[in-house]
Amino acid sequence: MKQLFLASQFYVSGKSIGSKIPDELKRNTVFITTSIKYRVFKETELDWHYKNRATLKESGFICDDYDITDKSAADLKRDLDKYQVMYVEGGNSAYLLQKSQANNFGKYVVDRVNSGLIYISESAGSVIAGVDISSNSRPGKSASDYGLSSTRGFNLVNFVILPHWGKEDKKANYMTHKIPQSYNEDFPYILLTNNQYIEVEGDWCKIIDISKE
Amino acid sequence: MKHLFLTSSIAIEGVGESIRVKLGHDKPLKTVFINTPVEGEVDQSDLTWVDEERVGLNKNGFITFDYTITGKTLAQIKTDLKDIEVLYISGGNEFYLKEKSNESGFETFVKEFIENGGLYVGTSCGSIIMGTDMTPLQKLSDLTTLTKPIDTTGYGLVNFTILPHWGSEDFRTRWLNDESFALTYKENIKIIALNNYEYVEVMGDKSRIIDIRSEK
Numbered sequence: 001m002k003q004l005f006l007a008s009q010f011y012v013s014g015k016s017i018g019s020k021i022p023d024e025l026k027r028n029t030v031f032i033t034t035s036i037k038y039r040v041f042k043e044t045e046l047d048w049h050y051k052n053r054a055t056l057k058e059s060g061f062i063c064d065d066y067d068i069t070d071k072s073a074a075d076l077k078r079d080l081d082k083y084q085v086m087y088v089e090g091g092n093s094a095y096l097l098q099k100s101q102a103n104n105f106g107k108y109v110v111d112r113v114n115s116g117l118i119y120i121s122e123s124a125g126s127v128i129a130g131v132d133i134s135s136n137s138r139p140g141k142s143a144s145d146y147g148l149s150s151t152r153g154f155n156l157v158n159f160v161i162l163p164h165w166g167k168e169d170k171k172a173n174y175m176t177h178k179i180p181q182s183y184n185e186d187f188p189y190i191l192l193t194n195n196q197y198i199e200v201e202g203d204w205c206k207i208i209d210i211s212k213e
Numbered sequence: 214m215k216h217l218f219l220t221s222s223i224a225i226e227g228v229g230e231s232i233r234v235k236l237g238h239d240k241p242l243k244t245v246f247i248n249t250p251v252e253g254e255v256d257q258s259d260l261t262w263v264d265e266e267r268v269g270l271n272k273n274g275f276i277t278f279d280y281t282i283t284g285k286t287l288a289q290i291k292t293d294l295k296d297i298e299v300l301y302i303s304g305g306n307e308f309y310l311k312e313k314s315n316e317s318g319f320e321t322f323v324k325e326f327i328e329n330g331g332l333y334v335g336t337s338c339g340s341i342i343m344g345t346d347m348t349p350l351q352k353l354s355d356l357t358t359l360t361k362p363i364d365t366t367g368y369g370l371v372n373f374t375i376l377p378h379w380g381s382e383d384f385r386t387r388w389l390n391d392e393s394f395a396l397t398y399k400e401n402i403k404i405i406a407l408n409n410y411e412y413v414e415v416m417g418d419k420s421r422i423i424d425i426r427s428e429k
Contacts, residue, residue: 183380
């Protein structure tokens with residue numbers, strides 16, 4: 001049965017997610033790094049990313065890093081088939097989608113998830129798991145910035161996640177871009193705060209708030 | 214097991230049909246249509262939307278009779294509704310409904326009915342009230358019909374709050390304004406923005422979002 005854990009900020013909710021996955025599976029995790037490869041960061045800008053890595057480690061995940069950029073569909077199959085858990089990092093969902101469209105990574109993920117691969121993600125990794133990424137666009141992270149002909153996500157779930165909801169530093173982005181872009185009768189939108197994640201089992205899901213656990 | 218259908222609008226063609234298919238029911242179900250939220254609407258000049266909700270239910274085997282909890286006691290409510298098969302709460306003013314619930318003890322009836330396996334269907338206000346926190350909806354509803362300080366807590370039968378009619382032109386100015394955004398943009402609420410073609414089916418502690426357009 002399809003099993004996903006879609007987080008807004010993994011280092012906040014990761015321990016709760018980790019507690020729900022057997023140790024033997026966690027020891028066999030691939031960390032998809034592509035979302036943060038869209039530009040060169042200063043070390044000081046990656047605090048959140050290192051916290052995610054630390055939380056994975058503390059929660060029993062043993063990860064190998066993998067960047068899907070310039071890989072072929074055959075490479076993906078050869079390199080990733082051995083993993084039982086996939087963690088998709090936050091960053092830039094438009095960039096990740098561009099790289100995914102080049103090698104059909106989305107189809108690979110869907111096929112694997114339907115066969116039992118556990119999908120874990122935060123932010124951009126959770127956005128791309130949904131139906132469409134366009135409502136999460138903002139300047140520098142939009143379809144036009146990456147020449148995307150389609151903004152369809154992996155469609156692992158039938159809703160769109162708007163991550164980091166309620167965070168003061170994301171407020172302007174939401175007011176100016178994300179809310180106006182989301183106000184459509186197209187998809188269900190889940191406004192996900194950093195304390196929350198969505199646990200998906202088959203067609204059913206639960207929104208978990210770790211501050212209330 | 215708790216079984217709820219939380220719609221944005223049961224009046225939309227296909228929503229009631231989808232629920233009927235999910236239930237697989239083929240007999241008339243005695244359904245109480247709680248119309249108390251309608252009483253809390255300031256504009257009573259055009260209530261055709263209430264009739265449209267009734268049509269959406271009745272044509273799908275949910276045979277309705279109207280009922281208001283206003284002025285009732287819990288004992289009266291339990292007596293009057295003792296043989297219903299489906300509890301339906303209409304659209305309208307959720308804060309007015311909550312006020313009348315507090316006065317009558319209706320919330321106790323709702324929880325007992327659902328926890329004992331009764332089927333629940335809600336539209337708009339009737340879906341919002343099932344959540345824990347109705348704070349984001351304060352701009353959506355006119356509060357002038359309240360006679361007591363506003364109570365923004367829902368019945369808590371689901372742990373999220375539904376923003377209904379999302380994306381609809383009719384509600385654009387009510388959702389897309391600074392005051393509404395300020396009430397909604399908070400870290401302590403779980404929010405699902407639901408358009409008129411979608412509903413949430415709740416089974417126990419799990420939910421799924423159905424878009425009726427994807428079922429055709």
